[in-house]
Amino acid sequence: MIDILGKRYLFFAISALLIVPGLVILAIFGLPLSIDFEGGTMLDLSFASGNVPSTEEVHDIYLEHGLTDPQITSSSNGVLLIRSSFMDEGTRADLINEMEARFDDTVIVNRADSVGPTVGREVATRAAVAVGVAALAVIIYITLAFRGVQHSFRYGVCAIIAMIHDVLVVLSLAGIGGLLFGWQVDSLFLTALLSVIGFSVQDKVVVFDRIRENSAIYRKLPFEKLANHSIVQTLQRSINTQLMTVEYMLLALALFGGVTLRQFSITLLVGLFMGTYSSIFIAAPILVIWEKKEWRNWFGRKAETPA
Amino acid sequence: MKQRDFTFLGLIILILAVALVIVLPATSSRLPAIGIQRGADFVLGLDLRGGVQALLEVPPEYDVTPEQMADARRILENRTNALGVSENLFQVAGDRRIVAEFPGLTDPAAVMDVIRETGQMEFVDLGANPNGLTAGDVIRTDHGLAEQPDAAEEGKEPVDDTVYHTIMTGDQLQEVSVGPNPDQMGGYVINFSLKPQGAQIFSDFTRENVGNYLAIVLDKEILSAPLIQVHIPNGQGYIENFTVETANELAIQMRYGALPIPFREVETRLIGPRLGEDSLDKSVIAGLIGFGIVILFMSLYYRLPGVVAVFSILTYGVITLALFKVIPVTLTLPGIAGFLLSTGSALDANILIFERLKEELRGGRTFLQAVDLAWKRAWPSIRDSNIATLITCAILFWFGSSFGATIVKGFAFTLAVGVGVSLFTAIVVTRTFLNLVISVLNPDNRHLKWFGIYE
Numbered sequence: 214m215i216d217i218l219g220k221r222y223l224f225f226a227i228s229a230l231l232i233v234p235g236l237v238i239l240a241i242f243g244l245p246l247s248i249d250f251e252g253g254t255m256l257d258l259s260f261a262s263g264n265v266p267s268t269e270e271v272h273d274i275y276l277e278h279g280l281t282d283p284q285i286t287s288s289s290n291g292v293l294l295i296r297s298s299f300m301d302e303g304t305r306a307d308l309i310n311e312m313e314a315r316f317d318d319t320v321i322v323n324r325a326d327s328v329g330p331t332v333g334r335e336v337a338t339r340a341a342v343a344v345g346v347a348a349l350a351v352i353i354y355i356t357l358a359f360r361g362v363q364h365s366f367r368y369g370v371c372a373i374i375a376m377i378h379d380v381l382v383v384l385s386l387a388g389i390g391g392l393l394f395g396w397q398v399d400s401l402f403l404t405a406l407l408s409v410i411g412f413s414v415q416d417k418v419v420v421f422d423r424i425r426e427n428s429a430i431y432r433k434l435p436f437e438k439l440a441n442h443s444i445v446q447t448l449q450r451s452i453n454t455q456l457m458t459v460e461y462m463l464l465a466l467a468l469f470g471g472v473t474l475r476q477f478s479i480t481l482l483v484g485l486f487m488g489t490y491s492s493i494f495i496a497a498p499i500l501v502i503w504e505k506k507e508w509r510n511w512f513g514r515k516a517e518t519p520a
Numbered sequence: 521m522k523q524r525d526f527t528f529l530g531l532i533i534l535i536l537a538v539a540l541v542i543v544l545p546a547t548s549s550r551l552p553a554i555g556i557q558r559g560a561d562f563v564l565g566l567d568l569r570g571g572v573q574a575l576l577e578v579p580p581e582y583d584v585t586p587e588q589m590a591d592a593r594r595i596l597e598n599r600t601n602a603l604g605v606s607e608n609l610f611q612v613a614g615d616r617r618i619v620a621e622f623p624g625l626t627d628p629a630a631v632m633d634v635i636r637e638t639g640q641m642e643f644v645d646l647g648a649n650p651n652g653l654t655a656g657d658v659i660r661t662d663h664g665l666a667e668q669p670d671a672a673e674e675g676k677e678p679v680d681d682t683v684y685h686t687i688m689t690g691d692q693l694q695e696v697s698v699g700p701n702p703d704q705m706g707g708y709v710i711n712f713s714l715k716p717q718g719a720q721i722f723s724d725f726t727r728e729n730v731g732n733y734l735a736i737v738l739d740k741e742i743l744s745a746p747l748i749q750v751h752i753p754n755g756q757g758y759i760e761n762f763t764v765e766t767a768n769e770l771a772i773q774m775r776y777g778a779l780p781i782p783f784r785e786v787e788t789r790l791i792g793p794r795l796g797e798d799s800l801d802k803s804v805i806a807g808l809i810g811f812g813i814v815i816l817f818m819s820l821y822y823r824l825p826g827v828v829a830v831f832s833i834l835t836y837g838v839i840t841l842a843l844f845k846v847i848p849v850t851l852t853l854p855g856i857a858g859f860l861l862s863t864g865s866a867l868d869a870n871i872l873i874f875e876r877l878k879e880e881l882r883g884g885r886t887f888l889q890a891v892d893l894a895w896k897r898a899w900p901s902i903r904d905s906n907i908a909t910l911i912t913c914a915i916l917f918w919f920g921s922s923f924g925a926t927i928v929k930g931f932a933f934t935l936a937v938g939v940g941v942s943l944f945t946a947i948v949v950t951r952t953f954l955n956l957v958i959s960v961l962n963p964d965n966r967h968l969k970w971f972g973i974y975e
Contacts, residue, residue, distance in 0.1 A: 257795075302574075302632040302788055322626070323795045329786035332575065340928070343919035347912045354911055358904045400927045404854040407931060408861050411912050415865060415905040419872065422901035450868075450875045453821065457871070458864035460813050481857075 215448075218441040221498035228378060228495060235385015238392055244384070245391030247399035248296060250337040252330030254305065256295045258312075261319035265291055266312070274311050278304060286395075292323065299329055340403055344410060348373050351414050355421070362425050367503050372417035375496035379413045379487040380406065386483050390476065401477045409484030412458070413491065416451070420492040423447050424500070436504045440497050448493075455489045525959075528952040536835055539842035562845060564623075565852030565930065568800040570793030571623040576635065576783040578616040586615075588780040593618055598776040599634050603769075613921065618783065628790060634769060636785070640778040641690025642737040645725070646745060649733035651680055655761060657742045659735070661686045684735070687725055689778070692718025694755075696774045698767040701760055708767040709758040712774065719755025727751040738770070803856050810860075811837075814867065822874045824970040828957055829870040832950040836866045840941045844934070854931035862938020865906060869946035872898040874972075881973055887958045895951050902946050906939050913939070 248255045260266070268285040275283040275297060283297040300308070305327070309320050352369035359365035383406055390396035423443035431439055459482060502508070566573050576596075578584050593610045596618065600608045608631075609621040622631060644661050646653060653659065657679045663686035694715045701707035714722055725734070726748050735745040736759050744759045762770070814833070818826035840859065844851065876894035885893060913936035920929025963970060 301785055302628055305788075306627075306629045321792065321794075322790060323792040325788070325790035327785075327788045329577075332577075332786045339919060343915055343928075347915040350911045350915060351908050354908055355904070358907075401853070404857055404927060404931050407912075407916060407928065408857055408935075411909050411935065412861060412864070414908045414912065415868075418905035418908050419868070419901045422904060426897065426900070446879075447875075450871050453871045453875075454864070454868040456817065457814055457867045458861075460810060460817070477857075 214442065215445055216441060217444055217493060218437055218498055218501055221494075221501065224494035224498065228382075228491075232378070232381045232385050235388045236381070239384065239388040242388065242392060244388065245395075245397050246333075246337075247397035247402075248326060248328050248333065249400045249403075250333045250398065252299055252328050252333040254297050254300045254325070254327040256293075256297075256305070256308075256322070257324035258293045258295070258309075259291055259321040259323055260293075260316070261321060263291055264316075264318065265293055266316045266318075270315070271295065271312070274308060274315065278308055278311070280304075299327055301327070336400075344407075347410070348376065355418065358418075359421065359425055362428050364503075367500060368421050368425075371496045371499045371503070372414055372421065374499055375417055375491040376410055376413045378491050378495050379409055379484060382487045383409055383480060383484045386480060390479070394476075396476050402480060405477050405480040405484060408481060409488060412485050413488035416454075416488050416492045417496050419450070420444060420447050420497060424497070437501045440501055444493050444497055451489050451493065455486065458485050522955070525952050525955045528948050529956060532835065532949055532952060536838060539838045542842040542845050543838055562841075563848045563850045564796075564800065565850045565855065566621060566623055566789070566791055566796070567853050568796045568851060569623055570626070570791045570796040571621065572625045572628040572631070572791075573622075573787075573789045574620045574628070574632065574635070574785050575613075575787035576618045576620060577786045578781050579784055582781050584616050584781055586612075589616070589618070592779050592781060592783070595776050595779055596620065596635060599772050600631055602772045602776065603631060603634060617786075624793070626790075626793065628788070630769070632785065632788075634772060635783065640739050641693065641774055642686045643688050643722070644735040644737050644742075645685045645687055645729070646733040646735050647684075648731075649745065651682075653679065653733075653735065653742060653745055655742050655744055658740050659684055659737065659742060661737065661740065663689060678740075686737075687734075688718055688721050690774060691777065692721070693774055694718070696771045698762075698764070698771050699758075704760070707760065708762045708764050709760045710762065710767050710771050710774070711758045712756070714755035716755075719753075722755050722757075723751070723753045727753075738773070743770070799853060803853065807856075807860065818867075818870075821972060822871075823972045824957065825870075825874045825877060825954060825972075828953045829867070829874070829950060831953055832870060832945050833863070833866055835949050836938075836941055836945040837863070839944070840938050843937055843941065847937075849934060849937065850930060851934075852927065852930045854927045855934040858931040858933070858935035859938055862935050862942055865909065865939055866942030866945060869898075869902045869906075869942055870950055872902055873946070873950060878971065878973060881968060881971055887963055888955070891951070891954050891958060899947075902943070906943050909939050910936055 265287045268287060271285050271293065272283055275281075275295070278300075280297045280300060283295050286294040288294065305325060309322065312318075313320050352366075352373055355369035355372055356366045359368045362368075387396060387398050387402060391398070420443065423446055424440055427434075427439050427443050427446075431442075434442070578589075589612045593612050597608065597610045600610075600620075600622070607623050609619075609623075611619045613619050620635065622628065625631065642661055642663055644659070660678050660681070660683045662683050692715050693712055695711075695713045697711045699709055699711055701709045713719075729748050730751065732748055733745050734748055735742045737743065744761065815830050818829050818833075820826070822829065840862070843849070844859075849855065873894050876898045877890055880890035880893045880897075881887070913932045916928055916932035917936065920927070920932060961967075968974075
């Protein structure tokens with residue numbers, strides 16, 4: 214039988230390798246928040262003639278309307294993306310009219326989002342609170358559902374630790390993507406993150422369920438062996454379910470052309486993969502560590518990994 | 521095959537038939553009505569069909585009651601309906617916010633104007649009007665002192681420090697109509713008549729103040745300040761100097777009353793129709809191709825049970841989509857993400873059962889025993905994992921609806937509906953189909969490879 218849990222510290226190291234660089238980038242550059250969370254206005258414009266005016270000209274129009282901080286990106290397919298401080302509907306209409314007059318062109322508004330500064334921050338805070346409350350509720354539910362096994366509380370806590378691991382991976386990914394490809398953390402990212410959280414917890418419960426079942430059958434077996442056995446038994450299912458969900462997302466990735474949706478798909482792809490990965494390589498190993506109270510050895514002579 | 525399987529099979533066929541009738545577009549009306557509207561289209565969210573969404577908020581300096589919010593919602597809805605904007609939707613979100621949605625709208629300027637105005641009409645006594653106030657000037661009045669100076673936010677300062685007396689407000693208006701100005705070619709006027717009580721006040725005032733000025737004021741801005749030439753006993757009058765558009769817009773505000781509380785827009789989103797259509801097409805194509813691959817994989821890997829699973833998943837899909845239409849669920853991109861994720865968990869339930877089935881078959885059970893055991897053993901994990909997801913959905917839904925974060929709400933709702941249906945298909949459909957297939961084909965050990973077992 215494959216020994217997965219014996220190499221648990223190796224897998225922790227791999228996870229650390231995945232997370233730490235991203236967190237360092239986040240610590241230095243911050244999370245690349247979009248206007249959804251920071252407030253501001255984002256315009257996505259095309260021009261009927263196909264010509265895209267120079268960023269300087271657009272910049273001037275913004276300044277004339279008292280908006281001092283426009284960040285203007287013009288993409289290759291004739292789309293102009295302008296991010297600025299918050300403006301109301303009236304100002305936006307004035308701005309578009311001004312552009313039409315000045316460039317003698319018809320402006321096509323593909324998308325215009327305006328978010329007040331307080332609203333954005335509130336959404337971010339409230340989302341965090343909602344996720345926190347959900348995590349707590351899940352811990353309580355798992356504790357109840359696993360009340361037949363010893364230390365049922367641990368299962369809930371381990372599921373949430375592993376879920377936080379997945380969230381951290383996704384956040385680091387966002388940080389790296391922000392640095393390299395100009396990704397922004399927007400409400401679509403929030404949706405992806407919520408999907409990852411939902412999937413992650415669901416997957417933990419499936420693996421834990423096998424441990425729950427086996428612990429009633431093999432009462433004499435040491436916990437580590439029991440847990441390892443359970444993981445191996447559910448491995449085929451983990452792979453197949455992962456193939457199914459990820460397959461979907463890979464296709465979405467290939468077919469959705471847009472930049473925003475591409476970021477969404479990649480986030481989901483990585484996050485959902487992590488949902489399965491962390492069940493096997495994070496949640497179950499932590500259960501074992503907790504069972505053996507291994508932290509007592511961590512600061513001893515040597516952090517030995519028991520075979 | 522047991523009695524129970526037949527009962528379930530009948531149930532499944534019935535549900536599937538109803539769901540199919542709902543989902544398939546109405547090509548003819550041969551089918552008798554069953555109380556559910558047939559062939560209605562899916563309700564598409566703004567991100568898929570284009571439109572405008574606005575989040576309106578009561579500024580923090582005002583106290584609000586839930587009744588005021590409900591009134592404001594109704595008034596806003598009436599006002600925009602009168603503008604001829606179809607399918608507009610206003611929802612109170614939390615304590616002091618209203619989400620407004622206008623599907624298909626591309627130019628929100630007129631709508632936003634109507635929304636923004638609180639529409640507080642006042643009839644104000646200007647006395648002899650020593651300062652020569654005219655239309656466009658902003659004044660202070662003794663009505664609702666706390667709200668003043670309201671218009672200052674828009675950069676308009678009251679022209680003088682005098683606080684004028686308000687003799688009555690817009691709630692005394694009985695009827696408002698727009699008509700051409702009899703005295704001015706091409707101009708329009710708003711004719712109004714007052715309720716009996718208002719007419720009495722108007723009559724008394726005009727009798728005693730001939731030669732003085734009466735201002736008609738909207739949100740502290742003077743619309744018109746006519747000289748009272750004669751006593752007006754019948755409570756009828758008009759305000760002049762409008763174009764047909766401005767007259768109509770103002771008449772709507774007067775007709776549907778003042779908002780009990782002012783709002784400001786804190787968030788607006790405009791999605792062009794082209795972008796929405798594009799997103800919809802792409803997600804449908806991705807969904808179809810993804811599903812094709814799933815069918816292929818399930819059939820090749822799990823063989824006979826895989827084929828059963830495909831039917832089970834199809835049942836899941838049809839029922840879920842039918843529910844989306846009936847409830848109705850507004851489909852947005854996040855909503856579709858929720859649907860795809862729940863499809864994943866429906867597949868997971870089948871995979872869990874089939875992996876168990878293989879284990880039991882390898883253990884030497886008969887086919888019927890193995891199906892029974894596989895289902896029983898897989899059930900706790902399916903149940904608990906899905907309930908954990910439902911808990912998450914419930915909390916996210918609450919968060920989304922109390923906050924006007926429709927994106928989160930849509931995701932949580934479609935995921936929850938999908939997970940609920942996937943529980944049903946896992947409990948009933950896959951199991952019944954498997955029992956059915958086994959009792960019809962009656963396989964023995966030579967047929968283990970039908971179940972993906974080769975040793």
